[in-house]
Amino acid sequence: MSQSSSSATIKFAYWVPNVSGGLVVSTIPQRTDWSLEYNQKLAQTAEKAGFDYALSQIRFTAGYGAEHQHESVSFSQAILHATTKLKVLAAILPGPWHPAVVAKQLATIDHISNGRIAINVVSGWFKGEFQALGEPWLEHDERYRRSNEFIRVLKGIWTQDKFTFKGDFYRINDYTLSPKPLQKPHPEIFQGGSSRAARDNAASVSDWYFTNGNTPEGIKAQIDDIQAKARENGHKVRIGVNAFIIARDTEEEAKAVLDDIIKHAHVEAVHAFGDAVKQAGKASPEGEGNWAKSTFEDLVQYNDGFRTNLIGTPQQIAERIVHLKSIGVDLILAGFLHFIEEVEYFGRKVLPLVRELEAQRAAATSADTSADTREAEAATSAA
Template sequence: MSERQEELKFAYWVPNVSGGLVVSTIEQRTDWSVEYNQKLAQTAERAGFDYALSQIRFTAGYGADNQHESVSFSQALLHATTKLKVLAAILPGPWSPAVVAKQIATIDHISSGRIGINVVSGWFKGEFTAIGEPWLEHDERYRRSREFIEALKGIWTQDNFTYRGDFYRFNNYTLSPKPVQKPYPEIFQGGSSRAARDNAASVSDWYFTNGNTPENLKLQIDDIQVKAANNDHKVRIGVNAFVIARDTEEEARAVLDDIIAHAHVEAVHAFGDAARQAGSASPEGEGNWAKSTFEDLVQYNDGFRTNLIGTPRQIAERIVELKAVGVDLILAGFLHFIEEVEYFGQKVLPLVRELEETALRRKAA
């Protein structure tokens, strides 16, 4: 299958913060250290993953008592690999577009074009307050992110760049050298609110959404793609998923039950309260986690809702169902990262590719 025949892409969450990807006290063979993560990156590269996404946290919470900074950490992963692309999470506010543009352009040269960014508009008010950053209302955060992305694109592609926004201004600025990747490194963003979807349909290359069913994802994706077409813009879609692949469905479901049974109840409720406060500030009163249950919030990007839990065959079939509704990338989290990423590459990914080929042949026929 050629690149233009749109093979699904696969990314994984980088555990550069402690606590793994679940708000649970269950035993995990996942570690936040540089050494563990470099080995994981090499494992993921061999397994067939395309991207790794480094997280950004400034304060402890939800099990993440220790956090490595995303841009610096991404470089460590790039140095340990040769093909994997690494996405560094960036928060407008703490970062300015001028600094990010220069940082990422340099890393792009060092890594031979393997760096990208995930622009996080921000949802945790306590984090911004703790580091002395102004906390903007919901839609203002996304409006700032839009200007942030527009400024980055301008700096990366133009000489004598001038920009007049409400949040950022540039006067005849020329960045040199510009990035290796043309026209610029890939720009990802997340969110589920109308403002997030509008941004994605206007300026972002990729849109990440929380885990969900194929039916609900299709509603979001159709909305984005109609708006993108009206804006003469193209955007691709990634969905969060927590993967529990085991030899039998019973084994996989038992692991899910064990994770939830060991949920850190106080931390899950605190996370849910903060997340809903951020989303309820949107004009439509919704954002990420608006409809999440307690069980959903144990995996803090609704990864259980995507239901990639079961045997390799079951998971591969569900992944291809997601592709059918417009998903281009699976952003995966795991309980025991290194061994489960390896298992996924050996058992699940080959089945996905087989099913993609079968679907392609049927379409051709």
């Protein structure tokens, strides 16, 4: 049986394009826009298509094809106002934000949105942002240690009265937040990364762990490691995987779109991004964090989304998604080239196939279980 719940359907999230340039570092024409009007229409389209979550991005400064950026928390709230069911993840960067301020912000938004806000804690990969803001740039594992304290403070403030915390990065003294969030025990806490420190952190404090795109074998190795560590900690964590989805009526059409994106890659921006993120990953003691093994082509989609290979016909993509579920993936975090029309196409053409395949596998598993039970009962009777 997979580490993902066999009865639960796999969930879907999409990257909110609240920064300019879309989700690829390429000069290819895109019908994706970073404006509020576009994003509210996109959120409504995604909600209707069957998406569960939207993830707003956190960027403070221009670079790597993103010349403009809307702030994640306020933008998330604007998306929530335009929807009724979609849950929105606001990306937060420890360092510029204090956890007590975030706890209060999100508790208020939780009430305004009737329990539809969540948080994605980003430990930091962009050194230039920290330098621009006058924030200390910590070593790799120290950034995750700060994130661990950040999350523990969030949980404490959201669930306890007279909360006190004495850490290396944060100090809280007998603090009571009121009102606390509607969601119990607290809003969902997401966290990304691929390094050992990232996995260790998620296996101890996070509700969800996002990893960059990868092959099924590479993803499974990460899942096996993190779930073993989570069990040792008496903790439960669910897994989300990044994927750039190119769904077309034929495989040839989908591959042609991918080739066109890479052909028009913004070479200077891709190399600059690669230098920044690989420096961040290699700074880990093991020398392997996000992007450590990414090629130039991988980095054109800046979370290795091409590597997950959700590129092809609706049937091909649905089968690959259900295979990812079988190895322990609980959520697909999707990026698209032309967001609104491709999200609509995905909801109409791909998602129904996913649900059909899930139902078939669940029925087959149930039949196998029933057969095993009958055999065991027959053996007991014979004895």
